[in-house]
Amino acid sequence: MLIFRTLQLGVKSLLLHPMRSLLTIIGIFIGVTSVIWLLAVGEGVSKEAQKRIQDLGANNIIVRSVEPPEDSSSNFRQVNLFGLTRAEHQLLSQTIPTVNGAIPVREMRKEFAYTGNAAVKPINGRLVGCTPEYQEVTRLKMDRGHFITSREVEGNASICVIAGRLAQKLFPSEDPIGKQIFLPENKERYRIVGVCKHREASAAIGGSLSSQDFSNDVYIPISTMKSRMGDIVMKRSSGSFSAKHYELTQVTLQVRNVDDVPRTAKLIMNTLKRNDPNRQDVSIVVPYELLEQAEAQRLMILGFMVLIAGISLIVGGVGIMNIMLATVTERTREIGIRRALGANQGDITRQFLVETMVLSVVGGGVGVLLGFLGPPIFNLARSILESSSPKLYASIPKDIQVMTPEIVPLSVPLAFFIAVAVGVIFGIYPAIRAAQMDPIEALRHE
Amino acid sequence: MRENACEISDLTKHYVLKSETVRALRGVTFNVPQGDYVAIMGPSGSGKSTLLNLLGCLDRPTSGSFRLGDDNVAQMNDNELSHIRASRIGFVFQSYNLIPQLTVVENIEVPLYYLGKLNKQTRKRCIELAEMVGLGDRLDHRPTQLSGGQQQRVAIARSMVNDPYFILADEATGNLDTVTTEEILAIFERLNQEGRTIIMVTHEDEVSAHAKRIIRLRDGHIQSDVQNKNRVIAGTGTPGAIPAIPADANPVASPTTS
Numbered sequence: 001m002l003i004f005r006t007l008q009l010g011v012k013s014l015l016l017h018p019m020r021s022l023l024t025i026i027g028i029f030i031g032v033t034s035v036i037w038l039l040a041v042g043e044g045v046s047k048e049a050q051k052r053i054q055d056l057g058a059n060n061i062i063v064r065s066v067e068p069p070e071d072s073s074s075n076f077r078q079v080n081l082f083g084l085t086r087a088e089h090q091l092l093s094q095t096i097p098t099v100n101g102a103i104p105v106r107e108m109r110k111e112f113a114y115t116g117n118a119a120v121k122p123i124n125g126r127l128v129g130c131t132p133e134y135q136e137v138t139r140l141k142m143d144r145g146h147f148i149t150s151r152e153v154e155g156n157a158s159i160c161v162i163a164g165r166l167a168q169k170l171f172p173s174e175d176p177i178g179k180q181i182f183l184p185e186n187k188e189r190y191r192i193v194g195v196c197k198h199r200e201a202s203a204a205i206g207g208s209l210s211s212q213d214f215s216n217d218v219y220i221p222i223s224t225m226k227s228r229m230g231d232i233v234m235k236r237s238s239g240s241f242s243a244k245h246y247e248l249t250q251v252t253l254q255v256r257n258v259d260d261v262p263r264t265a266k267l268i269m270n271t272l273k274r275n276d277p278n279r280q281d282v283s284i285v286v287p288y289e290l291l292e293q294a295e296a297q298r299l300m301i302l303g304f305m306v307l308i309a310g311i312s313l314i315v316g317g318v319g320i321m322n323i324m325l326a327t328v329t330e331r332t333r334e335i336g337i338r339r340a341l342g343a344n345q346g347d348i349t350r351q352f353l354v355e356t357m358v359l360s361v362v363g364g365g366v367g368v369l370l371g372f373l374g375p376p377i378f379n380l381a382r383s384i385l386e387s388s389s390p391k392l393y394a395s396i397p398k399d400i401q402v403m404t405p406e407i408v409p410l411s412v413p414l415a416f417f418i419a420v421a422v423g424v425i426f427g428i429y430p431a432i433r434a435a436q437m438d439p440i441e442a443l444r445h446e
Numbered sequence: 447m448r449e450n451a452c453e454i455s456d457l458t459k460h461y462v463l464k465s466e467t468v469r470a471l472r473g474v475t476f477n478v479p480q481g482d483y484v485a486i487m488g489p490s491g492s493g494k495s496t497l498l499n500l501l502g503c504l505d506r507p508t509s510g511s512f513r514l515g516d517d518n519v520a521q522m523n524d525n526e527l528s529h530i531r532a533s534r535i536g537f538v539f540q541s542y543n544l545i546p547q548l549t550v551v552e553n554i555e556v557p558l559y560y561l562g563k564l565n566k567q568t569r570k571r572c573i574e575l576a577e578m579v580g581l582g583d584r585l586d587h588r589p590t591q592l593s594g595g596q597q598q599r600v601a602i603a604r605s606m607v608n609d610p611y612f613i614l615a616d617e618a619t620g621n622l623d624t625v626t627t628e629e630i631l632a633i634f635e636r637l638n639q640e641g642r643t644i645i646m647v648t649h650e651d652e653v654s655a656h657a658k659r660i661i662r663l664r665d666g667h668i669q670s671d672v673q674n675k676n677r678v679i680a681g682t683g684t685p686g687a688i689p690a691i692p693a694d695a696n697p698v699a700s701p702t703t704s
Contacts, residue, residue: 002562012547337543340504341604342532342560344525439504443543 010354013331024316024323025363028419031313032367035415037374038305040405046298048403053294055139056287061253061265063092063272065246066281079232082281084248088272092253096267098260099253103133106225107249108233112162112218113182114170122184123169125216129225137252138199140214145177145194152193153221158228160190164198165215181218188228190220261288310418316363317422320356324430328352335434336442345435352431353424360423364416371412375405450513451478451612451643452501457510457520458666459496470496472666473510478612478645483638485654485674486647488663497663498647502535502614503527514611532560536605540617542597544589550576550600551585557608568607575603579633595626602633612643619653631656631680656680 014021056062065083086104093102106129113122128134135147147161160181167176180189199214233244255264265286273279328335335348343351382401386393393401459471471493478484488494499505500512503519506527512519514534522530536557537543544553554572558564576582579599581592589597598618605613615634619627635656638644648654655678662669 002559002564005559005564009548016547333543334545337545338556338560339528340502340531340537340539340543341557342528342608344528344560346525347528347560440499443504443539 006350006354007358009351010358013327013351013355014358017327020323021359024319024359025366027316027319028313028360028363028423029316029367029370031309031316031422032364032415032419033370033374034312035306035309035418036368036371036407036411037378037405038309039302039408039411040371040374041378041403042298042301042305043408044403044405045400046294046301047406049294049297050291053287053290056285056290057137057252057254058258058288058291059255059261060137060287061255061261061268062250062285062287063253063268064250064283064285065248066283067244067246068281079243079245081231081245081247083246084251084272084282086247089248089251092251092268092271095271096253096264098255098257098264098267100256101133101254103131103137103252103254104222104248105130105134105250105252106222106247108229110186110218111184112166112170112216113184114179115182116179117171117174120170120172123166123216125163125166125218126213127183127225128217128219129222130219131222134219137254138214140199141197143195143197145192147194147196148219148221153223156224156227157221158188158190158224159193159220161194161196161219162192163196163215163217166218167192167195186229190218258288261286265289309415313415313418313422316419317426320359320423321426321430323359324352324356324427325433327355328430328434331434332437332442332445335437336439336445339437339439340443348435349428349431352434353427356423356427356431357420360420360427363423364419367419368412368416371415372407375407378405449480451480451482453477453511453513454501455511457497457500457512458508459493459500459505460508470666471500471507474663474666474668476661476668476671478643480643481638481641483634483644483656483658484646485657485660486645486663487649487651487654487660488669489649491665492663493666494647494649494663496666498614498616501645502537502616503530528560532557533608534611536608536610536613538598538601538605538613538615538618540620542589542594542601542621544597544600544604546589549586549588550581550592553589553600554604554607556604561608572603572607575606576600579603593626594622595629598622598626598630599633602630602637606637606642612645613637615644615646615648617648618646619648619650627653628680635680652678 063084068080068082084104089102089104093099108127110125110127111122112125112127114120130148131153132148132150134140135142140147142161143164145161148159151157152159162170162176162181170176170181171179176192176195178192180191182189196214196217196219231245231247233246235242253264253268255261265284269284272282272284338348338351382393385396454477455475457471457474458469461468461470474493474497486494486497496505500507503514503522504527506522507520510520514530517530519527519530531537545556548556551569551572554575555564555568558568558572573582573585576585579602581587581596581599581603584592584596589600592600598621601618602613605615613634618634619630622630631653634644634646638658644657646653646657654660655674655676657674658677659672660674661671
């Protein structure tokens, strides 16, 4: 009853100056809303980064061959082998105890054609020599048929699996299964045994892994690739030859236990560089470490966002204090009357604290409601930007384009209680000042 | 039944203003018996306001004793004084001093709010008090919607709500015209006839003429303390009886025990 009356009195007193109270509330709710929004955006961005890294697999360690910068003196006769070798692949998979499996991959750029349809032009794509495990590692999903089997790898079968996009382009009106894909440069044909579902290109992660486009891929058994094409890739362009000699493009090592990943990565690096500590033609990507980096980055972003939002809440609190000091001065007479009628200092303190708390609770409540509107508003703003000025839209980072803001559950009560706490902290001084007035002086105040 | 509403003996009050001591009261002694109607008069500088503040428990004396019932108010701390004000004193001010954001009934309830005694019964009693001062049809009005005389009547109703030891009126008619002054004095008269003790501070002879007893102050001393032989009885005022106070709403309690 009494609490209710105190509350009622607070609201009534605040309604004496509706505009003033409204502005103070706005100050608080902007703070609360910005806490929730900023955290939601920060969370969305970091979730996006984590998703990409997790696509690579936290258990995996990826070793890639790096093509050395072109040497102008090199020519067709002196092609140096670079990158990972099959021997190294064997070594890694057999000598490191924490490694479960090592999946070799060899990639090259090729043109793909279909001779059964004259209307279809050859398409430039990626020819990937791989093993059955490749499907699991890259999370490729089959649309029709099956992926390369180990039997096909053992038997050097002339078969292939093609990406969904490529299948659509080469076989616009036919069933690709059972048809043969033709490689004009090598004059070779591979029978299609499976079609993958389309997979979005993976975005680049930091500087350590470039983006991979899966849409024009053709997968063949790695053994077939070796026996048919050898290890030297020759290109003829504008009258000159260029040649590359490499055995493997990438080896993905699966570590049995996530905790062993950092140790294993170090071991792999030492193994590969045992002869040449300055070896430049291999690079190692550890998604687990990237994940940890991303987590650290996430915390940093969160901290930064909280800082910004906290500043705006403090600004709101200063607003409250300002208003309450003005109110206390203005209502000196009322304080005097109340003191004369029997209010003690605690009663007066409580009365003004209740008023600031009403302001901050209402501001916090409105802020939370508007906070929940954050993600839809963000998405709306993004789509408006996309349709109204595509150039500007293209210039914003890809992370921002694809991510969905995600409200951090903890941020809602956190923002609310910080708002209320700010109200109390900044309201205490004016309230105490009100209570400590001399009742006689206050009564005389005009 | 208390014999005296309050007992004052040898009360002094000194102020220190810029290293100079102002001796506002220099030993004042008097008793106010239950049911008395006292006017305190005196020119400015006589210590009238100081005495008023002490009587109203808004201030503490430098020395002397001020007994209100069984308690010596002179020794009390701020919180205890607040409780005494809420439970034993009914204030009526010159400028009415209603709280602008509250309605008539809510204004009357304020002392009970600080005593922590708000319930349906006290609400009923507040409405009866408003009716007694002739404002039964304006319970939900705000002070700004009332005339000066009406505001002062609300203030009188408020001063009654805690069943005080005495009503302390500070120039209660100072802002009012003669007709309204007469009305307000009639209410005081009626309350006094019903047994209420009234102490009023005034500088107007026409007002003090209504009191039973006149105390004149000068230079911090009591100059004279006499019964008013030529007493003017104010008009009958608004008819109606003061509502009985519910037993549990009787706020008279020792501040040390509550």
